[in-house]
Amino acid sequence: MRRPHDFHGGIYPPERKSLSNTRPLRRATIPDQLVIPLSQHIGAPAKAIVAPGEDVLGGQRLTDLAGLPVHAPTSGTIVAIEDRVIPHASGMSAPCIVIDCDGQDRWLDLEPWPDYRERDPAAVVARLHEAGIAGLGGAGFPTFRKLSSARPGQIRTLIINGTECEPYITADDILMRERARELVLGIEILAWLCEPKEILLGVEDNKPDAVRALESALTEIQTPIELVVFPTKYPSGGEKQLIEILTGQQVPTGGLPADIGILCQNVGTAVAVHDSVLLGRPLVSRITTVTGEAVTEPGNFEVLLGTPMKQLLADAGYREAPRQRLIMGGPMMGVTISSTECPVIKTTNCLLVPSAKELPANASPQACIRCGLCAEACPATLLPQQLYWYARAQDQDQLEAHQLFDCIECGACSYVCPSHIPLVQYYRASKAAIIEQRADTAKSDRARERFEARQERLEQAAAEKEAKRAARKRAAAAKALDAGGDDPIKAAIERAQARKAAQETSPASAGDAAREKIQRIEARLEKARAKLAADDGSDATITAALTKAVETTEKKLTTARAELDAANDPKEQTP
Amino acid sequence: MSLLVVTSPHAHGPLSTSQVMRTVLLATIPGLIALTWYFGPGTLVNVIFGGLVALPCEALALRLRKQPIAPFLKDYSVLVTSTLLCIALPPYAPWWLILVGVAFSVLIAKHLYGGLGYNPFNPAMVGYVVLLISFPLQMSSWSAPVPLIEGTPGVMDALRACFVPASYDGVTMATPLDVLRQNTGQTLEDLYAATPQLGHFGGVGWEVVNLAFLAGGAWLLYRRIFTWHAPAAMLVSLALCAALFYDEGSSSSGGSPLFHLLSGATMFGAFFIITDPVSSAVSNRGRLIFGALIGVLIYTIRVRGNYPDAVAFAVLIANFSAPFIDHYTQPRVYGHGKDQRDE
Ligand code: SF4
Ligand code: SF4
Numbered sequence: 049m050r051r052p053h054d055f056h057g058g059i060y061p062p063e064r065k066s067l068s069n070t071r072p073l074r075r076a077t078i079p080d081q082l083v084i085p086l087s088q089h090i091g092a093p094a095k096a097i098v099a100p101g102e103d104v105l106g107g108q109r110l111t112d113l114a115g116l117p118v119h120a121p122t123s124g125t126i127v128a129i130e131d132r133v134i135p136h137a138s139g140m141s142a143p144c145i146v147i148d149c150d151g152q153d154r155w156l157d158l159e160p161w162p163d164y165r166e167r168d169p170a171a172v173v174a175r176l177h178e179a180g181i182a183g184l185g186g187a188g189f190p191t192f193r194k195l196s197s198a199r200p201g202q203i204r205t206l207i208i209n210g211t212e213c214e215p216y217i218t219a220d221d222i223l224m225r226e227r228a229r230e231l232v233l234g235i236e237i238l239a240w241l242c243e244p245k246e247i248l249l250g251v252e253d254n255k256p257d258a259v260r261a262l263e264s265a266l267t268e269i270q271t272p273i274e275l276v277v278f279p280t281k282y283p284s285g286g287e288k289q290l291i292e293i294l295t296g297q298q299v300p301t302g303g304l305p306a307d308i309g310i311l312c313q314n315v316g317t318a319v320a321v322h323d324s325v326l327l328g329r330p331l332v333s334r335i336t337t338v339t340g341e342a343v344t345e346p347g348n349f350e351v352l353l354g355t356p357m358k359q360l361l362a363d364a365g366y367r368e369a370p371r372q373r374l375i376m377g378g379p380m381m382g383v384t385i386s387s388t389e390c391p392v393i394k395t396t397n398c399l400l401v402p403s404a405k406e407l408p409a410n411a412s413p414q415a416c417i418r419c420g421l422c423a424e425a426c427p428a429t430l431l432p433q434q435l436y437w438y439a440r441a442q443d444q445d446q447l448e449a450h451q452l453f454d455c456i457e458c459g460a461c462s463y464v465c466p467s468h469i470p471l472v473q474y475y476r477a478s479k480a481a482i483i484e485q486r487a488d489t490a491k492s493d494r495a496r497e498r499f500e501a502r503q504e505r506l507e508q509a510a511a512e513k514e515a516k517r518a519a520r521k522r523a524a525a526a527k528a529l530d531a532g533g534d535d536p537i538k539a540a541i542e543r544a545q546a547r548k549a550a551q552e553t554s555p556a557s558a559g560d561a562a563r564e565k566i567q568r569i570e571a572r573l574e575k576a577r578a579k580l581a582a583d584d585g586s587d588a589t590i591t592a593a594l595t596k597a598v599e600t601t602e603k604k605l606t607t608a609r610a611e612l613d614a615a616n617d618p619k620e621q622t623p
Numbered sequence: 624m625s626l627l628v629v630t631s632p633h634a635h636g637p638l639s640t641s642q643v644m645r646t647v648l649l650a651t652i653p654g655l656i657a658l659t660w661y662f663g664p665g666t667l668v669n670v671i672f673g674g675l676v677a678l679p680c681e682a683l684a685l686r687l688r689k690q691p692i693a694p695f696l697k698d699y700s701v702l703v704t705s706t707l708l709c710i711a712l713p714p715y716a717p718w719w720l721i722l723v724g725v726a727f728s729v730l731i732a733k734h735l736y737g738g739l740g741y742n743p744f745n746p747a748m749v750g751y752v753v754l755l756i757s758f759p760l761q762m763s764s765w766s767a768p769v770p771l772i773e774g775t776p777g778v779m780d781a782l783r784a785c786f787v788p789a790s791y792d793g794v795t796m797a798t799p800l801d802v803l804r805q806n807t808g809q810t811l812e813d814l815y816a817a818t819p820q821l822g823h824f825g826g827v828g829w830e831v832v833n834l835a836f837l838a839g840g841a842w843l844l845y846r847r848i849f850t851w852h853a854p855a856a857m858l859v860s861l862a863l864c865a866a867l868f869y870d871e872g873s874s875s876s877g878g879s880p881l882f883h884l885l886s887g888a889t890m891f892g893a894f895f896i897i898t899d900p901v902s903s904a905v906s907n908r909g910r911l912i913f914g915a916l917i918g919v920l921i922y923t924i925r926v927r928g929n930y931p932d933a934v935a936f937a938v939l940i941a942n943f944s945a946p947f948i949d950h951y952t953q954p955r956v957y958g959h960g961k962d963q964r965d966e
Pocket of ligand 1: 421
C-alpha cells in the first residue's frame with residue numbers, strides 16, 4: 049500500500065465525531081416551503097426560467113444554463129422569486145425561488161444513462177452541468193467546469209477527498225458507509241471523463257467503518273481505485289494538504305492542482321455524479337450533519353436543498369439558548385449564520401449548534417509572546433506571528449513578502465495561540481484590504497486614463513476652434529481691408545463670440561461633475577466617521593477596518609478636490 | 624432570537640499564556656527544592672521577596688504606559704521574570720541587590736522595550752548582568768553547600784541575610800566552576816581529590832540541583848510548553864566543546880562534559896532561560912542554531928572569561944543575534960520551490 053506523506057504543522061482538536069456518527073442516516077422532514085437561492089457558488093447567478101404561479105415537478109430545472117442550474121427538490125408551486133436571506137458570512141440577501149411544496153413529491157421522468165461509456169464524454173460533462181453538480185465539500189465550485197478546464201491528458205492523478213478533517217462533521221463519513229457502491233461507481237465516471245493514470249481515494253484513519261465499507265465495495269467492483277488511509281490531523285482535508293499527503297507534491301503558489309496534473313473531487317460530489325449520470329437525478333438533496341450540544345438528537349440527515357435551517361434543526365431537537373451560535377461547517381472554518389430562516393444549500397455539510405460550554409466564545413487577546421506555536425501549527429509553513437505583526441502595522445508590502453496569500457485560513461494558528469489572538473481575523477482583513485487596494489489602483493489608473501483622454505479631446509477641440517477663429521479673423525481682416533477700413537463693432541462681436549465658444553468647451557461641465565463627486569465622497573466620509581464614532585473598540589479588526597475606511601475616503605476627497613482645482617484652472621483648460 | 628455572529632475558528636486549544644507562565648513557575652519547584660536542600664532557604668527568600676518587588680514594578684510600568692493593569696498582571700509573565708532572576712542570584716543576597724535587579728529587569732529590560740513580546744533581550748538575564756557588573760563582590764559569593772559546613776542556615780538566618788545584611792555572616796565557598804577556572808597546576812584527578820566541593824561530577828549540591836532543573840524542564844517539554852530544539856542544541860554543543868578540550872583531564876583541561884552539564888546554571892539555563900520565546904529565534908531550525916550558539920558561548924566564557932558563570936552573557940549575546948538567525952532560517956512556504964522543508 050502507498051505510504052502517505054506528512055505535511056508541515058497541523059493540529060489535533062477534539063474530534064467530537066461520535067456525537068453525530070453513531071446514529072443512522074435520517075430523512076429530514078420535507079418542509080411546507082423551500083427557498084432555493086439562484087446562485088449557490090462563486091460566479092454569476094443563474095436566471096430563473098419559471099415564474100410565480102407555475103407548478104413544478106421534482107427534478108425540474110428552475111434556472112437557465114448560464115450559471116450552474118438549480119432544480120425543484122420536490123413538486124409544488126412557485127410562489128415567489130424574491131430576495132431572501134441566504135447562508136453567507138455577511139448575512140446578506142439574494143434572489144431565491146420560493147416553492148410551496150404540495151407534499152406529493154411527484155417527479156419528472158428521469159432518464160438514466162447506464163450506458164454512459166458509449167456516449168460522448170462532452171455530453172456527460174454537459175449532463176453534470178445540467179444536473180447542477182457542484183463540489184459538495186468546500187466552495188461549491190461547479191464540477192463540470194473543473195472537468196472541462198483540464199486539457200485532455202493533463203490529469204495524471206484523480207484524488208477523491210474522503211478526509212473530512214474538521215471536527216464534528218460526519219456527513220462524508222456516513223455517506224461513505226451508506227453509499228460506498230454508488231461512490232465507487234461515481235468515481236469511475238469521473239475517471240472515465242479525465243482518464244488519469246492513478247485514482248486515489250484518501251480517508252483519515254478515524255473512520256474505520258467507512259474504510260471497511262469502501263474496502264468491501266472495492267473488492268466487489270473491480271476497479272483501479274486505490275484507497276489510502278492516513279493518520280488523522282487537521283487540516284489534512286485541505287486540498288493542498290491532501291495532495292501533499294497522497295503524492296508528496298505541492299501545488300505551486302498561485303497555481304491549481306491541474307498544473308501538476310491533479311484533479312480533486314469530494315466524495316459527496318462523486319456520489320452526486322453517480323446519481324446524475326446513472327440515475328438521471330439532478331442535485332436536489334444532500335447529507336448534512338446536525339450536531340452540537342444545543343441539539344438533543346444530533347445526527348446526519350438526507351435533506352432537500354432549500355429546506356430552512358430551522359426545520360432541520362427542529363428535526364434534531366434544537367433548543368434555543370441566548371447568544372447561540374449557528375455555524376454552517378465545522379468549528380475551524382465554518383461561518384456563523386445570522387438567521388435560522390436561511391436555507392440549506394449545496395455546500396451545507398454541517399450545522400453546528402454548540403453550547404457555550406463546549407465552544408466558549410473567544411477570550412480577550414493578550415500580547416503575542418512569540419512562542420512560535422502558530423508557526424509550528426501552520427500547514428502552509430507560514431510564520432503567522434510575523435504576519436500578525438505586519439497586519440497590525442498594516443505593512444502590506446511585508447505581508448505580501450511573507451506570502452500572506454498562501455494562507456488557507458484554516459485557523460490552526462488561532463487555535464493554538466496561547467494568547468488567544470484572533471490571527472485569522474487579521475489575515476482576512478489584511479487580504480481584503482490588499483485586494484481592495486489593488487482594485488482601487490486599477491480603478492484610479494483607469495480613471496486617470498479616461499481623464500487624460502478627455503483632456504486631450506478638449507485640447508484638440510479648443511485648438512481647432514482657435515484655428516477657425518484665427519482663419520475667420522484673417523478673413524475679416526482681409527474683408528475689412530477690402531472694405532477699406534476697420535470695423536470695430538464687428539471685431540468686438542467676433543471677440544465676444546470667440547470667448548463664448550472657448551467657455552463652452554471649457555470645463556464648466558467637468559467642474560460640475562467634480563463638485564458632485566466631492567459631495568458624494570463627503571457624504572460617504574460623514575457616514576464612515578459616524579460608524580467609527582459608534583464603534584466601541586471591542587474588536588480591533590473592526591476598528592482598524594473602520595479607521596482605514598475613513599482614511600481612504602479622506603484620501604479620495606483630497607484627490608477629488610485636486611481634480612476640481614485642476615478643472616477650474618484656466619491655464620490648463622484653455623490653451 | 625438573535626444568533627451570535629463571529630468569525631472562524633470557533634474552537635480554541637487548551638493553552639493560554641497565563642497557563643504557560645504558571646506552568647513554567649511550577650516547573651521551577653524541583654530545582655528550588657534542591658537549591659534549598661543543598662544551600663539552605665536563601666534562594667527561597669530571594670524568590671519571594673523578588674516576586675513582591677516585581678508586582679508593583681509591573682503595575683507601575685503598565686500605568687506609566689497607560690495599559691490596563693489587571694489583565695497584564697494576570698499573565699504571570701512578570702513573576703516568571705523575577706523568579707528566574709532570583710534563582711540565578713546567590714542565596715542570602717541582600718534586599719537592595721534583589722530590588723535593583725528586579726526593578727531593572729521589569730522597568731528597563733521589559734517595559735522600556737515595549738513590554739511583553741517586544742523585549743529583544745531576556746529581562747531576567749539583563750537584570751543579572753547589570754548586577755554582576757555593578758556589584759561583582761555580592762554577585763560572586765555563593766554560600767557553601769550545606770553538607771560541607773556545620774550549622775545549616777535557617778529561615779531566620781535567611782531573612783536576616785536579606786534584610787539586615789550587615790548582621791549576617793554566612794559561610795561562602797568557591798563554586799566548582801571557580802575552582803576549575805583557577806586551577807593551574809593540578810590534574811583533574813588530583814583536583815577532585817583535593818577539593819571536597821567538586822563532588823562527583825559537577826560539584827556537591829550542584830549535581831542534584833542541575834538534575835532537578837532537568838526534571839522540571841522535561842516536564843515542560845512533555846507539556847509542550849516549548850520544543851526540544853534550543854535546549855537540546857545547547858546541551859549537545861556545550862558537551863561537545865567540553866569533550867573537545869577535555870585533554871584527558873590534564874591540568875589545562877577545561878573540565879569534563881559531565882562537569883559542564885551538571886555544574887553552575889547549565890540545566891536551569893537550558894530549560895528556563897534560553898527557552899524564553901520572546902527573545903529567542905522563532906523557527907525550529909533557528910532555535911537549533913540559537914541553542915548551539917549559546918552552548919559554545921557558555922563554554923568559551925566559562926573557560927576563558929572571568930565570571931562566576933557564563934549563561935547570562937551567552938544568552939544575551941545570542942538574543943542579540945536572534946533576528947539574524949530568524950532572517951536566514953525562514954521556513955519555505957507551501958508551494959514555493961522544491962528544496963527540503965524545515966520539519
Ligand atoms: S501562537 Fe500566538 S503568542 Fe505564540 S507566537 Fe503565535 S501569535 Fe504569538
Ligand atoms: S490560518 Fe493561515 S497562517 Fe494560520 S495556520 Fe492556517 S494557513 Fe497558517
